[in-house]
Amino acid sequence: MTARQGxxxxxxxxxxxxxxxxxxxxxxxxISLQNQSYGVFLRSPHAHAKITSxxxxxxxxxxxxxxxxxxxxxxxxxxxxxxxxxxxxxxxxMKEPRHPILADxxxxxxxxxxxxxxxxxxxxxxxxxxxxxxxxxxxxxxxxIASANTAPAAVHDEAADNRCYLWQIGDKxxxxxxxxTAAHVSTLTYHNNRLVPNAIEPRAANAFWNPSSDEYTxxxxxxxxxxxxxxMCAFVLxxxxxKMRVVAPDVGxxxxxxxxxxxxxxxxxxxxxxxxxxxxxxAERSESFLxxxxxxxxxxxxxxxxxxxxxxxxxxxxxxxxxxxxxSTFASAVPTILYATLLAGQYTTPKICCTVNAVxxxxxxxxxxxxxxxxxxxxxxxxxxxxxxxELGIDPAELRRRNFIHEFPYATPVGLTYDTGDYDATxxxxxxxxxxxxxxxxxxxxxxxxxxxxxxxxxxxxxxxxAPSSVAGALGxxxxxxxxxxxxxxxxxxxxxxxxSHSHGQGHETTFAQVVADKLGIPLDDIMIEHGDTAKVxxxxxxxxxxxxxxxxxxxxxxLDKVIAKGKKIAAHLMEAADTDVVFEDGxxxxxxxxxxxxxxxxxxTAYVPHNFPHDKLEPxxxxxxFYDPSNFTYPAGSYxxxxxxxxxxxxxxxxxxTACDDFGNVINPMIVEGQxxxxxxxxxxxxLLENCVYDPESGQLLTGSFMDYAMPRADDxxxxxxxxxxxxxxxxxxxxxKGCGEAGAIGSPxxxxxxxxxxxxxxxxxMPASPHNxxxxxxxxx
Amino acid sequence: MPTLTLTVNGxxxxxxxxxxxxxxxxxxxxxxxxxxxxxxxxSQCGACTVHVNGRAVKSCCMLxxxxxxxxxxxxxxxxxxxxxxxxxxxxxxxxxxxxxxxxTPGMVMSAIDLVTHHDCSSEAKIREGLEGNLCRCTxxxxxxxxxxxxxxxxKAMA
Numbered sequence: 001m002t003a004r005q006g007x008x009x010x011x012x013x014x015x016x017x018x019x020x021x022x023x024x025x026x027x028x029x030x031i032s033l034q035n036q037s038y039g040v041f042l043r044s045p046h047a048h049a050k051i052t053s054x055x056x057x058x059x060x061x062x063x064x065x066x067x068x069x070x071x072x073x074x075x076x077x078x079x080x081x082x083x084x085x086x087x088x089x090x091x092x093x094m095k096e097p098r099h100p101i102l103a104d105x106x107x108x109x110x111x112x113x114x115x116x117x118x119x120x121x122x123x124x125x126x127x128x129x130x131x132x133x134x135x136x137x138x139x140x141x142x143x144x145i146a147s148a149n150t151a152p153a154a155v156h157d158e159a160a161d162n163r164c165y166l167w168q169i170g171d172k173x174x175x176x177x178x179x180x181t182a183a184h185v186s187t188l189t190y191h192n193n194r195l196v197p198n199a200i201e202p203r204a205a206n207a208f209w210n211p212s213s214d215e216y217t218x219x220x221x222x223x224x225x226x227x228x229x230x231x232m233c234a235f236v237l238x239x240x241x242x243k244m245r246v247v248a249p250d251v252g253x254x255x256x257x258x259x260x261x262x263x264x265x266x267x268x269x270x271x272x273x274x275x276x277x278x279x280x281x282x283a284e285r286s287e288s289f290l291x292x293x294x295x296x297x298x299x300x301x302x303x304x305x306x307x308x309x310x311x312x313x314x315x316x317x318x319x320x321x322x323x324x325x326x327x328s329t330f331a332s333a334v335p336t337i338l339y340a341t342l343l344a345g346q347y348t349t350p351k352i353c354c355t356v357n358a359v360x361x362x363x364x365x366x367x368x369x370x371x372x373x374x375x376x377x378x379x380x381x382x383x384x385x386x387x388x389x390x391e392l393g394i395d396p397a398e399l400r401r402r403n404f405i406h407e408f409p410y411a412t413p414v415g416l417t418y419d420t421g422d423y424d425a426t427x428x429x430x431x432x433x434x435x436x437x438x439x440x441x442x443x444x445x446x447x448x449x450x451x452x453x454x455x456x457x458x459x460x461x462x463x464x465x466x467a468p469s470s471v472a473g474a475l476g477x478x479x480x481x482x483x484x485x486x487x488x489x490x491x492x493x494x495x496x497x498x499x500x501s502h503s504h505g506q507g508h509e510t511t512f513a514q515v516v517a518d519k520l521g522i523p524l525d526d527i528m529i530e531h532g533d534t535a536k537v538x539x540x541x542x543x544x545x546x547x548x549x550x551x552x553x554x555x556x557x558x559x560l561d562k563v564i565a566k567g568k569k570i571a572a573h574l575m576e577a578a579d580t581d582v583v584f585e586d587g588x589x590x591x592x593x594x595x596x597x598x599x600x601x602x603x604x605x606t607a608y609v610p611h612n613f614p615h616d617k618l619e620p621x622x623x624x625x626x627f628y629d630p631s632n633f634t635y636p637a638g639s640y641x642x643x644x645x646x647x648x649x650x651x652x653x654x655x656x657x658x659t660a661c662d663d664f665g666n667v668i669n670p671m672i673v674e675g676q677x678x679x680x681x682x683x684x685x686x687x688x689l690l691e692n693c694v695y696d697p698e699s700g701q702l703l704t705g706s707f708m709d710y711a712m713p714r715a716d717d718x719x720x721x722x723x724x725x726x727x728x729x730x731x732x733x734x735x736x737x738x739k740g741c742g743e744a745g746a747i748g749s750p751x752x753x754x755x756x757x758x759x760x761x762x763x764x765x766x767x768m769p770a771s772p773h774n775x776x777x778x779x780x781x782x783x
Numbered sequence: 784m785p786t787l788t789l790t791v792n793g794x795x796x797x798x799x800x801x802x803x804x805x806x807x808x809x810x811x812x813x814x815x816x817x818x819x820x821x822x823x824x825x826s827q828c829g830a831c832t833v834h835v836n837g838r839a840v841k842s843c844c845m846l847x848x849x850x851x852x853x854x855x856x857x858x859x860x861x862x863x864x865x866x867x868x869x870x871x872x873x874x875x876x877x878x879x880x881x882x883x884x885x886x887t888p889g890m891v892m893s894a895i896d897l898v899t900h901h902d903c904s905s906e907a908k909i910r911e912g913l914e915g916n917l918c919r920c921t922x923x924x925x926x927x928x929x930x931x932x933x934x935x936x937x938k939a940m941a
Binding site for chain 2 (some may be wrong): 011013014016017018019020021022023024025026027029030032198199200201202250251252253255284285286504505506507671672674675678679680681682683706707708712713714715716718720721745
């Protein structure tokens, strides 16, 4: 596409910032409706228990109480659906136990929803919740994922071995055969630690039923309001979709945790009609820790077979994935489709086989968290490659180069086709930027201080732009994964763009406007980007999987193309020229080869004041929409290099330098892209060094239930991060040539950090998080 | 209920307030100044940071009645009367120091206190000074950049 104004590629400062910087953002909890009431959830104090009796009589008489709702009220409605069907190796479908809105007879994790109390104030609702009498018959809890299949207790009766599915991808026999011919085999067994997403805005919802129109409105902190509406209406509550409006206003971060349909907002919507009042619920942070869908939590053994030249000939991965107590919206896809399909990494490994044992446990549901499966895949690949390099005494960068894919398109043995890439380019640039050549002198300087320095590499690839619907459907998706966009040109030439993508920090109001401004040749100030309201936006699949620009942006481009095509016909009529002679450049419709031209705003005015208009050929108006379903995933890739200093006396790890070099294809706004990488890196380095969600293995109590106990990364945990986006290889199958940048940092960084620590200490493995205690234990074990 | 009188963003305010009301609740629910956010329940995240008598305070750690007679400034009162952004707000905008915007008001209030009352002569000192505010989006890098820029501007003005 032409970029005459040159907004594309410029670090335009964000248009949305002003409201956030002055306190005028409007998040869900900021919205209070007339006659507002407040909801509080009574939650299970036990990991696994039968509810033997439940009495709300005393609570119902408490001051201010408007209604109390329990599982009994929701017996007639559907359970929360899972959007992805995964089949077992034998072809049978996964187990899908009912995921109730409120517990019906049993609780299955600490924090499971037992009752909703609605009152005039939050304090009254809390006080009443304390008066609900529940008798529990406590059952043994299934917490440890390694022994979940043989645990004496079952989380769900229909899965006696606590297995949701046993799934496999790749050529098992071929992979096994490759291992028989291997000159070297490297093996690692590790736990990819469980994380809590912790968007700083807690989940919140405010539901309202209008008795006049019989319509519902739900304000909710959510990343995909149309999906939320579809799932809640069609699968759970049976509300006609056209009688339900979902608004996701300003949303304070998501990272995956606000994709899903949760029981809380579903209960609020249903109850709002019962009490005929709007009900607001905002999670307290401790409630978020207990009830937001968590991330990661894989137990994996990875084995890499190499020939005598250091070429990878086989990769075998066995993973037990924790799904928690219930199947959350996309839970089943994360450790399968979004994980094992990425196990080729950047390499030509010809034989790969991955087996995934997905288990239920008495813990909060586990689902997509920034990267969703791809960080786990990258960790498997990049840890085992580095381990092999260290075991064989080959420079880790060199071993990677020997195995890089160089010819595109490249069909991997695990189902994907990479369209383009240049992995040497990002690795070489990262080596330069990190001054890896002088590592040994820095290592000597650290040693002189009694510190151990190490360097670690990670060359990641991810699949973004989710997703070609036909491919996703063949893999078990129960939804389409296209995106929708609408361009509404007003009579004066001002433009409102409606997108099904949702922005909760990504800066769409700026980047999407840059695309529109260049395409239409109009000022940024003439463009408004609307998102997050099902009453305004025609449809949308929302924001996750780094898909907004690659899929949502492309839908907008397609709608813009339609606007321009119609505009040309109107302009041709005005200029008395043939349609085919009209070109559109710099915001002007021109007759090619002449000086005849009409500006964009004159054409838009003509479209709405059609006194002189080709009525025989066109309808008035200038408003176009488009749906875009991608033909392939996009494949961002890059190289990250981490250098750490470890104090062997204390086990304290300090990240001394971190270099990230990414290929995102074309970049619309470099400043925003860098910001996305910074944030991803902080979450990835946080996973490697700090964050860990821990349940007591016996009682199933959440031991890391607050910011006092769960180590969130803070400003002084990081060095200045060196981040560069290479000119790169544009995506070959979308018109913007973009790939997506939202998750890369979180995907690529954890193995780089752990590789660096292992190198520093000369040990094979250090568990995540590499806390001083874990590092100190690794040092002790190596002596 | 006791009556609380204080100055909020330059205007005198008197309200009846229950004695157990937190300052953060008073600001959000009674005054409906919703720019001050609540991100946790253990005084760890700093999203609710405001200025009480010119110093940064996590407003979830104070009872509203403890602010009697105080000069309270919230994020809504930081910009100039004509709407011009405070140098710290401008620096956050120019340096892309915010993404989702939820931690931003508290971050800006802390940062203003930091450059006004503390040593901001190095990146390490700024990072240490921001330790009481959590951000999940930015990785802090562009926040540090913004504070560095605003600190230099503040020093130049002094």
